[in-house]
Amino acid sequence: MEEAEELNLKSFLKWAVELGISDSPSTCTTQSDSCLGNTLCVSNFPKAGGRGLAAVRDIKKGELILRVPKGALMTSQNLMMTDEAFSIAVKNHPSLCSTQILAVGLLNEANKGKSSRWWPYLKQFPRSYDTLADFGKFEIQALQIDDAIWAAQKASRKAEEEWNEVTQLMHELKLKPQFLALKAWLWASGSISSRTMHIPWDEAGCLCPVGDFFNYAAPEEETSNYEDQGAGKPYSLQENGTLKSETELDAAARLIDAGYEKDVSSYHFYARRNYRKGDQVLLSYGTYTNLELLQHYGFLLTENPNDKAFIPLEPDMYSLCSWDNESLYIHPDGKPSFALLSTLRFWAVPKTSRKSVVHLVYSGNRLSTESEVVAMRWLITKCRTALEVLQTTAPEDCKLLNILNKFQDNHKFPEIKEMPPPLASELCAFIEKNKNVVSEGIYSMSCVARRSIERWKLVILWRYLYKQILCSCIIHCSAVIYYLGVDR
Ligand SMILES: C[S@@+](CC[C@H](N)C(=O)[O-])C[C@H]1O[C@@H](n2cnc3c(N)ncnc32)[C@H](O)[C@@H]1O
CATH class of the missing domain: 3.90.1420 (set domain protein methyltransferase, domain 2)
Structure with a gap:
């Protein structure tokens, strides 16, 4: 990692601690708890998604490995609460869908630069994406298969239409010219398509700092545990070895990867299998074919059981x-x-x-x-x-x-x-x-x-x-x- 990137990451993780994001084994963390380092660390996996999260210790299937409090989630609701001008402007455009609102909100924050409270997080976003909507004529034709060509044309048409629909709002927000461009719109919608997580109150989902560093593994690949004893039994990160919260118990038993937990107002991430120290910890974003992975996330798997x-x-x-x-x-x-x-x-x-x-x-x-x-x-x-x-x-x-x-x-x-x-x-x-x-x-x-x-x-x-x-x-x-x- 380059020196500047390393510094950016460091200040981002510091920012994340201040917002209460934690991978600490204890659920009642203090402000001084490191955001990462107790369970996970940022690492590079050139052949499996690039930047991702690695286990810093052996992790058991079902363990709670990361918590991101509601206040640290970037949602349209959050953005509107902290920016009155944005909130008023959005209300004048009731026909925009929730994804368009979040995308404009994201551009609005990027437009603020260093004065945005999300700045340390925004600097962690990729500069561009490879989703179908980003494909030009050459790439679309190179897909060769009619269904795929059609899907890519549709994705790119949709992105352009949605951009046209939000231009007035973006002008009202007085965004700088570079944030008004189609390229910026593709960046914002690519960020939302490939990085948001589901929340029950907004179809657009939320952007989840640190949680969006998890790379993807297809849902079926769950069985490659390093030890199978204990697999399937729920574990928790609690020091006394008990599961205090019903929600945690449910989540561990269901072995869902991640979800917003209303009773603790936080997004929780669980280990889907046992991991050894150093392994990449992966998340299943859902069941996708390779064309769908390309469409929404801009990558594909050479071995995809769901293709x-x-x-x-x-x-x-x-x-x-x-x-x-x-x-x-x-x-x-x-x-x-x-x-x-x-x-x-x-x-x-x-x-x-x-x-x-x-x-x-x-x-x-x-x-x-x-x-x-x-x-x-x-x-x-x-x-x-x-x-x-x-x-x-x-x-x-x-x-x-x-x-x-x-x-x-x-x-x-x-x-x-x-x-x-x-x-x-x-x-x-x-x-x-x-x-x-x-x-x-x-x-x-x-x-x-x-x-x-x-x-x-x-x-x-x-x-x-x-x-x-x-x-x-x-x-x-x-x-x-x-x-x-x-x-x-
Ligand atoms: C939620 S982000 C994961 C973190 C991302 N690697 C980063 O550096 O921010 C999702 C993006 O990571 C990449 N990615 C995730 N899983 C991958 C995998 N198994 N193979 C290749 N790329 C992957 C894709 O670019 C995808 O759009």
């Missing part, structure tokens, strides 16, 4: 069963979801016999060898077709990622003419878009160019993982056909 690949179905398939379209997908291991499999099974029997097999379909049974093979063959063909229409193959995506990784080390691209044509044209488009970073074949990497490459890599990784799911589906369906004995 889903959607492929276009025949129009009549969508209405065959009572499943909603969102449940018709392929799992990361290539298996069709229960809803997709039952739909395909139902569709694969002749129309005249469908009525008599409804109950079998919904109970998850195979209807007949013939119809199972028809369903599996249909899925194989559909996955193949979906892959064939894309501009690059999964191995080509992998190659492009390697090229970009090498480029980040030595600032040189391989000869374009030696590259497969689809990669060459994508690379040319990138160079064209980032013309100002190229001089006589040497690429000087500005901060912007470095971010562009990181964002492009995210996109390539996303489409690669999508293609991998479709390839796994082809393998899975072929294996089913093989075991049914049809191809032997």
Whole structure:
């Protein structure tokens, strides 16, 4: 960490102590308790989210590890209570949604600079984000898959519309020109999308100092405990080993990660599993596919148990069963979801016999060898077709990622003419878009160019993982056909 960053972090943690934020084992902390250092410390995890929180001691599953009092949460309510002008201005714009109000509130505080009471906290925010709304035309097209392109276009359109809707309010607040710009709006809405936590009284949620340093792990990954004895039993941070508060007991028993606890007017964070000293302590923000992670948080997981690949179905398939379209997908291991499999099974029997097999379909049974093979063959063909229409193959995506990784080390691209044509044209488009970073074949990497490459890599990784799911589906369906004995 650079010296200036370290100083900023130090003053932020001091500020956090003053507001009563604590990771101390005792619930009745004094002002002098360190904000961090008893249970957690800020650390860097380059391969798992960058800055995050590490365990400074062994932590047991269910332990209360961080408390953030209500007064330290940045909410629209809080911002309005401490800034009358903001409060009055917001009341004149009743059509704005709660997220827009919090985003303007955040910009209003950033606009105040050092005189904002939130300044030490604001300095800890990233300068920009990689959520879908931040994607430009190049990144959107590079997603390749229609659903993803559509989601990114929608996110970026929505951000722009919301920005247009708040401009009058921002002018009334007399924000400086840089805080009125779309770029600033993307920063504020990206901060809210990727850093807020749920609170029961405001849909926009709250910004939670220190609590927003927790990086994400998908909900299913809970079992990798270093010791399993005691796992599942609730523990508390109390020195006498007892759980005093009912809420704490409930939370530990439920093993929720975090939540606002009304009886103590604080946001509480619990360990979702056992951690060893030095481990990164993670939080589950929810169950997300990789596209959703990209959309809301600007990152994705190479191993995401909750990822889903959607492929276009025949129009009549969508209405065959009572499943909603969102449940018709392929799992990361290539298996069709229960809803997709039952739909395909139902569709694969002749129309005249469908009525008599409804109950079998919904109970998850195979209807007949013939119809199972028809369903599996249909899925194989559909996955193949979906892959064939894309501009690059999964191995080509992998190659492009390697090229970009090498480029980040030595600032040189391989000869374009030696590259497969689809990669060459994508690379040319990138160079064209980032013309100002190229001089006589040497690429000087500005901060912007470095971010562009990181964002492009995210996109390539996303489409690669999508293609991998479709390839796994082809393998899975072929294996089913093989075991049914049809191809032997
Ligand atoms: C609530 S913040 C977590 C703290 C953040 N790393 C920071 O420095 O402020 C959420 C952001 O952290 C990053 N992040 C969290 N979990 C991640 C993970 N498992 N892999 C990669 N990035 C992650 C993403 O940029 C995400 O938008």
